[in-house]
Amino acid sequence: MTATTERAVGQPIGRIEGPDKVRGAARYAAEFQVGDDLAYAWVVQSPVARGTLRTVVVDPLVEPDDVLAVLWHGNAPRLGPADDPELAVLQSDRISYRGQAVALVVARTLEAARRAAASLQLEIDEEPHDCLLRVDHPSAYEPEKVNPGFPASSALGDVDAALAGAPVTVDVTYSTPALHNSPMEPHATTALWVNDDLVLYDSNQHPPGVAAAVGALFDLPADRVHVITEHVGGGFGSKGTARPNAVLAAMAAKVTGRPVRLALPRQALFSMVGHRTPTIQRVRLGASADGRLTAIDHKAWGQSSRLFEFAEQTAVTTRHMYAAPNRRTGHRLVRLDMPTPRWMRAPGEAPGMVALECAMDELAVALEIDPIELRVRNEPAVEPESGVPFSSRHYLECLRRGAERFGWHDRDSRPRQRREGDWWIGTGVAGATYPAMVQPSTARASRLPSGDYEVSIAATDLGTGARTILTQIAADALEVPVAQVRVRIGDSTLPMASVAGGSSGSASWGWAVTGACRALRSSSASSATFDSSELVAQQEKDGKHAFGAHFAEVRVDAVTGEVRVTRLFGMYAAGRILNPRTARSQFRGGMIMGMGMALHEESVLDPAMGAWVNHDFAEYHIPAHADLESVEAEWLDEQDDQLNPMGSKGIGEIGIVGSPAAILNAVWHATGVRIRDLPARLDKILPYL
């Protein structure tokens, strides 16, 4: 560092694109002006869960002047083979789930496209469907692997014998409903063909991945598909790969010879772009009388579609949370006539830690031990299943420091003790963790004629602060002020970046940016490129996790059963915090989504229709302003030099891991009612008040 340059990393710098966002100038996928002949597409979704689409009948008298094309499998262009069968749109007569895209209307105006779409007659041979996940489903099976490549099961010691011999045991089943990511910006694509190359303005978390996936379908190499993703209105996992909207828009543009815009209506996001699988989880814990775990057994059931196997890693987190000599985890999957699940913020960890951390609370009650003390007694020295040492683990410090900050110590551990007016009041705690992952990426740093620097990488900023953080990282690596650095992201033609997912963006992209900037600084060339692949490949993958602790105070209305979260507090140990301002927002955002998971969010299945019926914001309730009272996040200074050049762990997802369990444990403490089937709706609580 030169004496004149203050380090940018660690400073609470405001978002670089902030002024554009508060003035309405930031452009999202459906907002680019691409010519006067832009056409609009409207997607037609299957009204049945299983069957065969025989034909589509078009009424020629509906919007005759404006309809440009009606595409379905009988006339749509043939696509190349798709790695993701959800992208093989309009290629087959088979209907795999209700809400699947079966036709597309393209018209000169949005209004005409929408009306024409509503008027199409779909002739379908409907078949009986099967949409309900249950543990005794005859076709439940053990997948070979669970995401993103873990063995589906693990076992150490003799769990059954340990449980049989344990003086205290807990045997509980928790279930979590299907959840929908629900980013505020619905998935959208504006597509145009320029000569024979494809240009997509697309809302996604991985422009290079979208370019490759869509290119393969149209027999184009990735470098002939230009994906532009300037701003993304949230994704939370649902935009991690190309979604059907990108393919449909490209297809429609090809057929009509015009630029085509397809912005999915909100309702379509509840079937076409993914969801968090519902889970049913049985957790069995055995402990000695002094609160040491002798056995942990966690088995999780989830679902996938007929189209392909998406096996969420629900029980994997249990492999590294607590010490126990006898342990077992397992997964079962049921393939149903339902849409394919996808990643949703902390896939696996979020629902898995509901079951584990609520079961730990139940064990603490059975043992009459403080739930924090129970966790202290079961802290492992190394990662329990792999035997690999943790690169850093400050879980107990998070619990202790969090307890001090929250005011845990004078807590009466008995439930249903505190009443203020009509309200029962209680507090709860739960652990949090998320793997610190890193993926290969490439970045380029260049000197500009002005003396400033340009840093390019095909990353995206979904609201994470990535654009700002990469600027800070680059400034430090170049040893210049942030004002001298321009970061270009959101474009597939820039150097290859990994997906904005798995809380790995800053670590992965930051590593490549640091490498490129250092290389440029040590050379006289006008630009330098750095590919982190080799260094990332050499790294030990196990034993790297962020940890945290969530604390909740709730009040439950004794008359109505309504739950209010009066205080939600998170204490984290997540490596070096690169920008405290954006980090605090991300932590709190995750906690708030966790509150939604605990109390409100639930995609309600009608097994007869084979559909989630509450497919909009009026009926799928995400947290609103009025749901919140105090939500605070803090963190420990954690140094870990085994991670990446910045010493950072991802922070985008850990806030939703454990926060729902803390709230549910607080509901029990307030009322004595143990909710094991999420969300904790008032009708589940009221009968016991």
Place this chain on the structure above:
Amino acid sequence: MDLVVNGTEHSVELDPRTTLLDALRDHLGLTGAKKGCDHGQCGACTVLLDGRRVNSCLILTVTLSESEITTIEGVDHPVQEKFLEHDGFQCGYCTPGQICSAVGMLDEAAKGWPSAVGDPELTDAEIRERMSGNLCRCGAYPNMVPAIREAAGR
């Protein structure tokens, strides 16, 4: 028809089914107002119609020949600076609607319009209640409330 947006008169030819939101975004190139749900459930499309906040996805443009429309592109209000100061957003997609809604809400509160909370002052509880028509999936709410409170001069 003629449409007055942000003080400028525009002459537009529209399908009579066109909502104000689609007219702004697709015909006038004013894409600041966002389409989050198209059903008046999320507030991302909020604009000011003769100074009052409305969901522009629920209004047919043909009804507006006598109205003055203000979109985020025409807003210049302390709320914007306060949103920057408090990091009142992440992805930014709900932000124009939140800001237009806050501007309209502050005017309603100043005029003494009641809310379900019923505090005489514009407390944080009042702000949260009055802003609950504007959803934010990133969960930037805890930063928006002090931004709005300070913009109100409290």
